[in-house]
Amino acid sequence: MSLQQTTTPVAPNPIKPKVKPTGFKLFIKKCKEQKVLLLMSLPFLIWLFIFRYVPLYGWTMAFQDFKPARPIFDQEWAGLEHFEFLFTNARFFEVLRNTLAMSLINLVLGFITAIGLAVLLNELRNLSFKRIVQTISYMPHFLSWVVAASIVSYALSMENGIINIVLMKLNLISEPILWLGVGEYFWGIIGGADVWKNVGWNSIIYLAAIAMIDTEQYEAAEIDGASRLQRIWYITLPGMKPVIVILLIMNLGYILESGFEAQYLLMNPMNMDFAENLDIFVLRYGISMGNFSLATAAGIFKTVVSFIFLFSANAIAKRLGEARLF
Amino acid sequence: MLKRVLVLFVSLLFLFVFAACSSDEDASSTNDGAEADDTTSEGTEIDTTPVTYTFFNAASPGKDIDTNTTRIGKILEEKTGVNFKLEHIVGDMNTKIGVMVASGDYPDVVIPDAAIDTMLDAGAFIPLNDLLEEHGPDLLEAYGDYLDQFTMDDGNIYYIPFGATVNEHIPNPNIDQGAFWIQRGILKEYGFPEIKTLDEYFDIIERYAEENPQIDGMNVIPFTGLTYDWRFFAFSNAPNHLAGYPNDGGVMIDMETHEASVYADSDYAKRYLKKLNELNEKGLLDRELFVANYDEYLAKLSSGRVLGFFDYGWQFGDARNALRDAGNPDREFMALPIVLDEDIKDQYLDPPAFTGNRGAGITVNAENPERIIQFWNELIKEENQKLVLWGFEGEHYSVDENGLFYRTQEQIELAENEDDREETGMKTFEWNWPRLNGTFSDGNAVEPRRQPEVALASYTDDDREYLEAYGVQTFAQLFSDPDExxxxxxxxxxxxxxxxxxxxxxxxxxxxxxxxxRIVLAEPGDFEKEWDDFVAEYRKLDVDAYEDFFTKVVQARVRGEW
Structure with a gap:
């Protein structure tokens, strides 16, 4: 197509070298050069603007006592009342703690297990076995949490839950444990359930990253006498690093999204101190009480925290000279 | 080349914009259509040109059908020309109503259930007073005693509640409300003893559990309960009933002073929890009491190894049916009016009640709202209420020489058949539409299940054995009559x-x-400490303001101001 137009690195006049345009001029020049590309991205920019930026005006709800169906002039303004309710509520900090804890556990466990599974799958020589393992491992991803939570809750049951049976048979415990009845176990249960459900799915992207690594590197290493572990350590993992870093940055942006369904469905009076997270809190005090303003205030808070995490992770990656988001 | 690409993208862009616009146009054009329809249908008093209204029900999920596909709906359509396209809620009620209100895109009729204030605040419903005067004489008559309960402060009626009691109130012969339930075989085994207090109740369960540690090869669960999610009230309401009060919510209302007081941290609650704590120590309490979800709870009840529990009858219908189908009548449950002390009068049965703050309203979007009122007015007529609740004569019920309605065994089965109930429309119109309660003018009960003849006919021989042993005709007779x-x-x-x-x-x-x-599962030595912790935490809340609110409401209602 018009590739030549966009890539003209050679200065047109070699005799009288023009001063390289800077600032605004450069911007205009680049725009002219890349107008086709710009046009191509225009619809998506418009989409982004309409669906991602315009709705932000709804943030005004957080500063009102919002009543639906009234124009903005008829709303009562409440100032920072809803933020005050959030930050003065003792429960809120407990909820925040749970959210961060479960999120971090999910993040760390999710990363380690997905990378581990991808590396192990990559080492498998038997293709059909590899396929079977992969299919089985990503199957649970397609279950809805409603079903998955039932499975988890049955597996953990005292009467004939498989976890208790296995532990009993292995003589690791002397009597069945009421897993969902002890608050302290809850974060672990969620972490484990999340790994079981998502590990296969999450490993797909790492498998793709591994596939990008040049096989000649492995051959060369093999000739040099590198063992299998050494090949994993010195070739596979460094080869995946850019993908890992990018995903880590992106996931840090979601640090306050510890999930909702799993906690909501597995929560009970005995573990609620550890199970209730920000989303459930917002549901209880915001949406189910018709208090959209509070829900919005909490949403703004989440966005701000996400921003901080995203930018700091990106800055750290930049400083370390790693691949980064922007 | 470049030009072609440009043209392509510009046209794509236009496409996007047009797509967005055209969907709007669609919506408005259908509106035009509706209006055009309506202009033709003005004039005559009862206009029967066919018209279809949309009807959204946020109160309960169900089948989305057209009412005229049911037999009763067809009859009503013939008389009024009105058909309703039903839509039931999927997902969260507040969200759905909130979105509806925010967009102003209302169906013609809405049952907003608990979100009714949102609809009223938004001015979504039209006042019905004049329409009722003009087109709803039977509605006004049926709801006559209750009109002030759902007339708003501005003097307008915006919605029609369901279930106005006319003539006489008949108590339900079976228990579908709260009670302490016991596997009735236990009663038989020990010669049908009278059990009144909580101590007696737990004693007999304990004795049976000791003598029969296993049922069908599985360990018995002597006592359990329902604690899952919003159903937790089925656990926390028990002390209120033990103290001799009906389910007024989170408060007990004093019969003399009409003052409301919370019972969560009352002495009644403490005594109940203490009892459960002791049970737990003896290993008689279900270990998964606070962990099991609703399905697990129902599965447990259906297994036939639960000896006793507190719950509201309507919550475990599935388990009850499963036990009945299992064909071991002694494993079925029987409701007992258990109280804390010998001298407390039980008040488990609901007094006649009318829920005046729920109902169906007509929205500002409905064209010719009088047609809807005409339909409702037709529906509330006794002849049609009989169709809705009893079914078709000869098919679903018979009439004896005294004009008394009864059902034969086959008729009982047919009336319980879900497919048939759907086809006739009995299921559709049974609730969520203007409806009667109590008795018809000819003395028959509005609801067949409350008609003693029907209730008695539906008892099995095994049921009768228990009824006779306790010298009662219906299971509800074990309970005291509700005070006013x-x-x-x-x-x-x-x-x-x-x-x-x-x-x-x-x-x-x-x-x-x-x-x-925590209190129930505490070591017995820690019980007092846990209880004190709870009371301290609970009293940090503004309990007085809550009690004041209900005291005011109750006192206003006693004065007749709803």
């Missing part, structure tokens, strides 16, 4: 969204849930 409580139920008071009272309910619910579990 003109404010009942207090929980139906309109609590403003986001008000302090509502926040109190949310917070106290959270505290009660957390602490009750």
């Amino acid at each position: 409580r003109p404010w009942y139920p207090a929980w139906s008071a309109n609590i403003e969204q986001g008000s302090d009272v509502q926040i109190f309910e949310q917070k106290s619910d959270e505290i009660v849930r957390r602490h009750y579990a």
